[in-house]
Amino acid sequence: MPGNETQLSRKMKVALTYNLKKEIGEAEGLPEDFYAECDDPETVEAVRDALRERHGEVIMVEADEDAFEKFRRERPDIVFNMAEGVWGDSRESQIPSILEMLRIPYTGSNPLTLAMCLNKARAKEILSYYGIPTARFIVARDASFEIEKYLSFPMIVKPMLEGSSKGIKNDSIVRDVPSLRKKVAEVLEEYAQPALVEEYLEGREFTVALVGNGSSLKALPIVEINYSALPAGVNPIYSYEAKWILDTPDAPLDIFTCPADLNARLKSAIEAVSKDAFGALDVRDWCRIDVRLDSMGTPHIIELNPLPGILKDPKCNSCFPKAARAAGMSFTDMVNSVLDAARQRYGI
Ligand SMILES: Nc1ncnc2c1ncn2[C@@H]1O[C@H](COP(=O)(O)OP(=O)(O)OP(=O)(O)O)[C@@H](O)[C@H]1O
Ligand SMILES: [Mg+2]
Incomplete structure (x- = not known):
């Protein structure tokens, strides 16, 4: 009852x-x-x-x-x-x-x-094992490593073990060997960890909020990142600058569309690749998964966020709560749906 x-x-x-x-x-x-x-x-x-x-x-x-x-x-x-x-x-x-x-x-x-x-390279290795698309990558532990022998430009260089766009700056996209070397050296030094270098996916970008487990795993409405909202000359990546400097509660950037404008086939392809990644990494209860299309329009996994940020104020442009609002859920509903997924899993 x-x-x-x-x-x-x-x-x-x-x-x-x-x-x-x-x-x-x-x-x-x-x-x-x-x-x-x-x-x-x-x-x-x-x-x-x-x-x-x-x-x-x-x-x-x-x-x-x-x-x-x-x-x-x-x-x-x-x-x-x-x-x-x-x-x-x-x-x-x-x-x-x-x-x-x-x-x-x-x-x-x-x-x-x-x-x-948290270790994006390990997550990508597992995705690759299961045949789930993710950009080709190399882990660089040494600034002189000749990555260009294995990957094609443009590339993106990021710290291997961070989130919240830490270490992903506007200049993280590199198009030639000198900027690649410089950026790898900077990550190694500043973040004291290996640099993850990936081939750059140039297509549309989305983030998918998932709640539940097994057959009751649900995708909330998909969020698209609109790079046209960034000032001219800024690279189309969701960088530290885009997230925390160009977008503030006082002057919010119109950077998200939710639900994303998608045809049925692309929507189900994005949801399917996200759910596959959730399963492959054995995620539980909730996750926000970043997805980007390659030049052929195929969705690739960028990374999984099994502890997604949830800022309540709509002006803070936080994706998980935004997707929940688009699904008609209040902040209270959203938080408790995660708790309920865990209770169900434990049988409490
Ligand atoms: N291989 C890639 N190709 C194209 N863009 C990429 C790629 N990898 C990362 N990006 C861009 O950089 C952004 C940040 O990368 P990523 O999601 O790995 O970092 P993060 O700091 O963990 O993000 P979050 O804030 O979601 O935790 C992505 O949203 C995307 O715009
Ligand atoms: Mg991300």
Whole structure:
């Protein structure tokens, strides 16, 4: 009975775990975008309020060194995980690992999937194994490596282990050997990690929000990135500048169309490649998947975001909430649909 369901869910002890953005001190020597993946207090509060609307009081756990003790003490029935982690190549896996150790259910993907998607090269290797289209690529660990022997120009150079457009700048597209060498050296030095160099996909770009699991996995309306909204001379990529500098809540860029204007065949091809990628990487409950067409119009996977950003304010141009709004879901519906997918998976 629906009434019983509400009563049961009210009794559930729900926790929310997150990493807050911090100020960077001058002495720390960190890149200006170091905390770009972490959340603002408004986003964390919006998710807390959405969970609270359906489940009453929410236990708040900042994903810091005290998190383990707090989870152990509180023992929530389920945790909504939006913690991106701060330190290390497996930072997104740390909280899920703690929760598995404590046998506490949580939303979203497991430690292995989170680590593999954060490492874009590993994710692309798996996609390639399953024959899911993704741009040809090389991992460069040395600035003098002759990548041009293996890949064709134009190429795009990015840090191998980042998100939120960290290290993807307007000049990340390279068209000749000197700029390729320079850009690879810059990534190696500034981000202290290998550079992922990919052949550039020149077609239309989309992002697909998925919710659910198995046969109930659903694609929300597809978002298209409109590069015509960028100022003249700016490269058509969703770069750090495009995301955080040219587009602000005070002067939002009209950079997204949702639902994207697509014929039925292309829409189903984009949804199918996204769901295939979700399955291949063993993603759970939710994910935002970036897709771009090659010169022949074939959709390719750029990357998977199993912990997608969810900024509530429509002016912040956050894709997952935008797709949810286009599907007629409120922010509360969206957050709780992820929680419900996890509950169903665990049978809670
Ligand atoms: N091979 C490629 N061909 C064309 N454009 C690309 C390619 N790889 C990346 N891009 C462009 O760069 C943007 C950022 O790349 P990517 O999605 O890998 O970075 P990210 O920082 O992880 O993104 P997010 O903010 O979604 O986490 C893409 O949205 C796309 O515009
Ligand atoms: Mg992306």
